[in-house]
Amino acid sequence: MRNTARWAVTLGLTATAVCGPLAGASLASPAAAPASLYAPSALVLTVGHGESAATAVPVRAVTLTCGPKASGTHPAAGPACAELRGAGGDFDALSVRDGVLCTQQYDPVVVTVDGVWEGRRLSYEHTFANECVMNATGAGVFTF
Missing domain, CATH: 3.30.350.10 (Subtilisin inhibitor-like)
Structure with missing residues (x-):
């Protein structure tokens, strides 16, 4: 049981470390937001x-x-x-x-x-x- 808990915590921390900055950058960075609602030309x-x-x-x-x-x-x-x-x-x-x-x-x-x-x-x-x-x-x- 302790091994399963350790794997769950490790997996959770890894997911947070990898995906956290990506999600934060897309939400917080205006450069990641679309520049316009118009179709590109x-x-x-x-x-x-x-x-x-x-x-x-x-x-x-x-x-x-x-x-x-x-x-x-x-x-x-x-x-x-x-x-x-x-x-x-x-x-x-x-x-x-x-x-x-x-x-x-x-x-x-x-x-x-x-x-x-x-x-x-x-x-x-x-x-x-x-x-x-x-x-x-x-x-x-x-x-x-």
Whole structure:
């Protein structure tokens, strides 16, 4: 009987020593609490020269996080997130800026986007005729 009591006390102390700090950290630490009640929006955008992502030569890549606040390595994260929110996360719905004139030169540029938009998995690929046409699409989403 003494052996059983000793094992019970040892097991109880071990459980308290291991699980106690974990439970305390999640209850007491604000860093462990969710930052927002909104679904995450985090994307990786890439640009490459070529007609498809499979054959394109990668040139640049940035990250764009739009929730809870705009951040990432994208140089204009705030305006890019605002434009994407206005389009409902639909890259095909991004408008072309007025007054931008581009040459008819065909030098294909492919853009890929992978990640999560408002909790939904997102994968997008689009080939633009040239870099000018790409930069004219949206309010700087693809300007990086």
